[in-house]
Amino acid sequence: MITVIALCGLGVEKVVSNEIRKLSGNYRVLESGFGRVRFETDIPGIYRALMALRCADRLLLEMGLFPAADFDALFEGVKAIPWEAWIPAGMGIRVAKVRSNRSKLQGITTIQAMTHKAAADRLCEKYRQARLDETGFQAELRVYVEKDQVSVLLDLSGEPLFKRGYRTEGGAAPLRETTAASLLLLANWRRKFPLYDPFCGSGTIAIEAALYAWDAAPGLGRRFTLSDLIPADAKTEAAVREELLGKVNFERTIRIYGSDSDVRSVSIAKSNIQRAYELAQGKSPGAGIRPEIRLPWLPEFRTVPMKAARLPEGLTGERGFIITNPPYGKRLGEVAEAETIYREMSDMGKQFPLWKLAVITDHPGFESHFGRKADSCRELTNGALDSYFYEYTAL
Known part of the structure; x- marks a missing residue:
């Protein structure tokens, strides 16, 4: 051992x-x-x-x-x-x-x-x-x-493990892939529930949710420093990779959605999910923006500002999860602008009744601007950034 x-x-x-x-x-x-x-x-x-x-x-x-x-x-x-x-x-x-x-x-x-x-x-x-x-x-x-x-x-890793290989075009203030995956698991999201991210940026939360829903190991498409060391075993590595590829399942129905007000970010998200899909099949994806493809097992991304976000078609009466990383004042603009967005988020309950809300932000006063005390709050780190993860059981 x-x-x-x-x-x-x-x-x-x-x-x-x-x-x-x-x-x-x-x-x-x-x-x-x-x-x-x-x-x-x-x-x-x-x-x-x-x-x-x-x-x-x-x-x-x-x-x-x-x-x-x-x-x-x-x-x-x-x-x-x-x-x-x-x-x-x-x-x-x-x-x-x-x-x-x-x-x-x-x-x-x-x-x-x-x-x-x-x-x-x-x-x-x-x-x-x-x-x-x-x-x-x-x-x-x-x-x-x-x-x-x-x-x-x-x-043993080489490149950090959050570098999955699907995000070749970075959006502004990107959330680490490992942090996004952590949010999903901390919020107890499961693939049977619909998921929506109204600040999707380059699509990281939705893409990590798709990988989880597909049972796709996130590191299938990359190599590791272990392979250069003396105990490296190419046959064992190949066998493990084949084992994990065999578990990937695209036939499950998933309802994962993302939107953002920025056209370029949404375009990047649509390209990133295609690369993630190829990595989950054991393929080597390329870089760059791609034409959009529609498949039933891929998340859907749209260019929509948060205030105009609506319940996706067919989900009326269902409970779901909003898991999101809204703009940080320190990284994307003035703090006051971020606080205005937090206040506007309080109206989402009208469009997503009874949905769970989970928000990661570096703002310790998010609750006061949102207008409600969270049911739980955890301190997390996203890289070097100290953050807070607020969870509301129902909007």
Whole structure:
């Protein structure tokens, strides 16, 4: 069993833990909190987690966990790690991130340099070379020091896992794909319920909902750094990919809708959903804006301002979900403009009676402008942005 850390946004650790427990294969969740979930699995399990987890931003291998109150202990601890079991000859290393909290070891640059030297010394000794080749691909390391306990981690993802491959054209203030997936699961949305996003932008929430409804693993169309490391197993990777492709089902009826006042954003959303559909089939999609196609299992996107949003045809009397990421004052314009939009959102209950509303925003005063206290509010992070997730059981 191999110990792996799944990094995720603050506030969604429980969602990621549940995702891991539901994966088919050999998994054991050890602990979670502070934006990470620590679990054990095997090589097939790592491949499956890389491809199938919807809400994790990155997977890291726990190479070493040891106490170190000074730099000598740090050096010896890092050098004792069997780097040659994972990093092949000819590959360089880079210490990409260091954090130290409540520990005697301080000085990020010094920790970074000491970790690099210790790992490089071991690899050079094992491969009988004078120095590492740092001109090509470099394995990415991270070091976290907490209460004098050092955790040394090796990246297995490469590009962050929120880069699914379908969003080649970015809209303004995009929501991370992993954050969008987290909102769906936190709101307890299920494919049998209709879903509407009146601020769809480039379509991320609706597209993540479609992937979930299709049982399509979000990482089917991309590669991972694990494939460049020594334990990589091309046959296992291919078998896991085939297994996950076999679960994709486009024949279910889905009722997923998005709209936006911006014509270009809607055009981007229509192109992005086509790419997501191709990725879910195991194809390699291209970039660029595409002519719209209509298929019964694709979400529908329209150019409509939020104030003109209406219940989609055939849904009268049904309960559904509005899950949305309205404009942020700090990122798209003046705060006052965003607050005006929040006030206007209170009228949606007339068009979507009894629908559940779930909103993510960085504005801590959303409730006062919307005019109602939320039934629940969680603090989340969307990348580096601290946000709030407000849920209303019924409009």
